[in-house]
Amino acid sequence: MANADQGKNEQVGLDSARARVRMKVPSVAERVAEELRYQLAEGFLVPGAKLTEATIAEDLGVSRNTVREAFAELAGERLLLRQPNKGVFVATLEAGDIHDVYTVRRAIEVSSIRAGGSPDRIAAVRAAVEEGKRAAVANDNEGLGSANQHFHGAIVGLAESNRLNTIMAQILAEMRLYFHKATMNAHFYSDWLKENEHICSALEAGELERAGDLLLAYLNRSEQQQTAIHGE
Amino acid sequence: MANADQGKNEQVGLDSARARVRMKVPSVAERVAEELRYQLAEGFLVPGAKLTEATIAEDLGVSRNTVREAFAELAGERLLLRQPNKGVFVATLEAGDIHDVYTVRRAIEVSSIRAGGSPDRIAAVRAAVEEGKRAAVANDNEGLGSANQHFHGAIVGLAESNRLNTIMAQILAEMRLYFHKATMNAHFYSDWLKENEHICSALEAGELERAGDLLLAYLNRSEQQQTAIHGE
DNA sequence: TTCGCTGGATTGTTCAACGATCCAGCGATC
DNA sequence: GATCGCTGGATCGTTGAACAATCCAGCGAA
Incomplete structure (x- = not known):
């Protein structure tokens, strides 16, 4: 997300850039995703680890639904793997x-x-x-x-x-x-x-x-x- | 999502394929996303159109939160554009x-x-x-x-x-x-x-x-x- | 050992609520 | 007449609680 914006600002003209800046107010879900991305990059969360919705929600002081949205985003980026009814896990390296x-x-x-x-x-x-x-x-x-x-x-x-x-x-x-x-x-x-x-x-x-x-x-x-x- | 699974089944071996099939029970959010994808591809939803959470939720008979998740998925695929506090819109073709x-x-x-x-x-x-x-x-x-x-x-x-x-x-x-x-x-x-x-x-x-x-x-x-x- | 059951934990989904934000309209002021 | 500021309505963002569905580990019976 941060990357997308960065790329956009680089490419668009000045007018639309000004229009798009729009005061950076990252939604809560985005901030949760950002925090998790950070912990993933830093190795704080190792591949295969299970992330429980309720736990993360409590740790970060946000609602479970919000954590859920952040999970969806990170799953779309292949950083997390969602297994229905089992939970989300830090992505692991599969064969190939x-x-x-x-x-x-x-x-x-x-x-x-x-x-x-x-x-x-x-x-x-x-x-x-x-x-x-x-x-x-x-x-x-x-x-x-x-x-x-x-x-x-x-x-x-x-x-x-x-x-x-x-x-x-x-x-x-x-x-x-x-x-x-x-x-x-x-x-x-x-x-x-x-x-x-x-x-x-x-x-x-x-x-x-x-x-x-x-x-x-x-x-x-x-x-x-x-x-x-x-x-x- | 359907595409990802298709690709996966093609590439993995038989054992893991069997392990991964796991009875196709697409979550409600996924089915909503699929329905919207269909309507987008079919031209039923034209670029620039606004999608109101409550409306879609009622039309499809699901909760607003579920629609929200589907929106997040489609926004990640660049099919929808999310504008904070304004709503989600069908993606439009920008310059470039x-x-x-x-x-x-x-x-x-x-x-x-x-x-x-x-x-x-x-x-x-x-x-x-x-x-x-x-x-x-x-x-x-x-x-x-x-x-x-x-x-x-x-x-x-x-x-x-x-x-x-x-x-x-x-x-x-x-x-x-x-x-x-x-x-x-x-x-x-x-x-x-x-x-x-x-x-x-x-x-x-x-x-x-x-x-x-x-x-x-x-x-x-x-x-x-x-x-x-x-x-x- | 295997099978089947049961209980607990976690996820999937819904619902209701409230504050925040945006937008259109409308009136006041210059 | 145009600009400014306000206000109300609509929608989004987020929360908290609730309940059903599902999975898993453990335990007992065959």
């Missing part, structure tokens, strides 16, 4: 899900980078690369993770498509949930730091085909690594 | 939305066809082509529309990705809503009937690059046509 996620990423990331983008969008990609470098010298493991996500988000951002942006945001949220910090040791980041640099350079040089090929190769290798770590 | 939709289609359709697919998936594409031909000789305008949607759905189906399938299903639902039969006259279908045939032939012949190029060209032209018809 890793491949599935990477199939989507290959489709939209490669397509976006192959179409190029405006100078400021390319600058955003470059900014993410630099952000990663800074995190590396600072030994900021957490920062490295976000930087990488920003990098791939910026790549999809090249297409300037609201829909692609929200799709990518959801995929990234899923990855934050599944491939949590625990599995992300420093050596894991070593490769793609320079790799991102290469991709970004090719993009800046206008060598879109090569950039796409590099990105595709990275995604294939990344899928392989993740598959090796987690069960098939 | 046509381009946005086709950007997504280019990404996932071209990517799917370029990766090829198993023989039965290719057979599904062929089946959609034949379905279109039959509808043509029968002068079934409505059937032509569905056949084309089935064709492009089958193309994405090549990738055998649950996520891509649901994304595509949502996009197709949006197109049903926006580009309704009214705008779809017979001459509109004339081109792509043989075009689909060409694409399918190339796919069957294993000429994936050429199939991708043909598909891409079609999508570009289709976007141009739609943009010409509706406002930019």
Whole structure:
């Protein structure tokens, strides 16, 4: 939701942007969803955990119906799994899900980078690369993770498509949930730091085909690594 | 939702399929959503129309809260637009939305066809082509529309990705809503009937690059046509 | 061991209520 | 005559309570 708005504000003209701002008054259900998204991303809620409506409602001091609406939203984003009459659970990685996620990423990331983008969008990609470098010298493991996500988000951002942006945001949220910090040791980041640099350079040089090929190769290798770590 | 389940059943093994079927007991909220989806696709609810919670609740004989849940689901699919404290409205085509939709289609359709697919998936594409031909000789305008949607759905189906399938299903639902039969006259279908045939032939012949190029060209032209018809 | 029952817990759904917000209309003021 | 501010009605947002439906674990009987 936050991502959708962000994308919208970036793309619409000034007038409609002003009309759309409309004082940010996130509904209670949205704030509950946001809180849960945060806890999911932070690893506070681990995959498979059961979320009881009444408990969450009491913890957050809202009504059960409101929690229910938040659950519906997160279930639509594949972060929660609703099992009728049993409850909602934090989504777990099923067989084939890793491949599935990477199939989507290959489709939209490669397509976006192959179409190029405006100078400021390319600058955003470059900014993410630099952000990663800074995190590396600072030994900021957490920062490295976000930087990488920003990098791939910026790549999809090249297409300037609201829909692609929200799709990518959801995929990234899923990855934050599944491939949590625990599995992300420093050596894991070593490769793609320079790799991102290469991709970004090719993009800046206008060598879109090569950039796409590099990105595709990275995604294939990344899928392989993740598959090796987690069960098939 | 129906699409997600369909995709799931296709991909999972027999055991888990049996475990997942679990007697189809769609919740009331889901049935409401399904009914609204139907009315949207059928053009019974036109873009911009306002949907009042109380009215829908009474019409369908369900509670307002249940309608609310259905609204949330459809809003997540971009079929409805929720404006806080004002109501929910059937989504309307904003500036840039046509381009946005086709950007997504280019990404996932071209990517799917370029990766090829198993023989039965290719057979599904062929089946959609034949379905279109039959509808043509029968002068079934409505059937032509569905056949084309089935064709492009089958193309994405090549990738055998649950996520891509649901994304595509949502996009197709949006197109049903926006580009309704009214705008779809017979001459509109004339081109792509043989075009689909060409694409399918190339796919069957294993000429994936050429199939991708043909598909891409079609999508570009289709976007141009739609943009010409509706406002930019 | 297996089967069937039972009780408790949780979800699914409904209903009624109240405050918050928006919108149209209407009158007052300049 | 146009603008401003108010007011009332309609609708949404949220809550709390209630009850039926469903699931699950445990227990006893065959």
